[in-house]
Amino acid sequence: MKFANQRSGDFCHGKLLVGASMLLLLAGLVPAQSERVRTLAAISALPVTVEDAGPSPSQSFSCLPKDVRTDEAVSYGMKGKSILTVEKKLVEMKARCRRGKLIDAKRREIRFFRPSCWGNPPPDYLEIRERENKELSKLRKHYTVIVFACNPMIQ
Numbered sequence: 001m002k003f004a005n006q007r008s009g010d011f012c013h014g015k016l017l018v019g020a021s022m023l024l025l026l027a028g029l030v031p032a033q034s035e036r037v038r039t040l041a042a043i044s045a046l047p048v049t050v051e052d053a054g055p056s057p058s059q060s061f062s063c064l065p066k067d068v069r070t071d072e073a074v075s076y077g078m079k080g081k082s083i084l085t086v087e088k089k090l091v092e093m094k095a096r097c098r099r100g101k102l103i104d105a106k107r108r109e110i111r112f113f114r115p116s117c118w119g120n121p122p123p124d125y126l127e128i129r130e131r132e133n134k135e136l137s138k139l140r141k142h143y144t145v146i147v148f149a150c151n152p153m154i155q
Contacts, residue, residue: 061090063097068112075149086112089146104144111143117150 061070070087077083094105102110115132139145
């Protein structure tokens with residue numbers, strides 16, 4: 001009887017030892033596995049961009065005029081929440097650089113127009129608006145025109 005109790009006690013100690021060994025082994029693998037999971041999660045969380053399909057937009061829009069940046073706002077949403085940038089607008093228009101010129105999907109050259117924006121308009125603002133509207137209509141006859149909107153926080 002004594003022998004049977006000792007044998008079952010050894011068996012329990014053996015189980016405990018194996019269980020503890022497994023726990024330590026798994027505990028050592030968890031940080032490595034969780035690091036791999038974090039890396040995979042970070043990779044899968046990255047947005048798929050035009051860069052994945054070919055040259056990046058900033059490279060493909062290298063022919064932008066010097067005074068226009070891809071991160072500039074073209075238009076503003078309600079309360080300034082959704083901002084449409086130059087880059088997003090050009091991607092939306094399927095714009096490309098061809099022979100040093102920025103063209104849209106219909107192969108029309110793209111030009112940019114910045115209207116005057118005021119918090120408090122000058123006395124001759126009507127004449128300025130009229131002149132700008134004439135210039136804009138001339139541009140639209142020959143080019144695709146992206147018109148920058150005024151920041152609603154200024155007006």
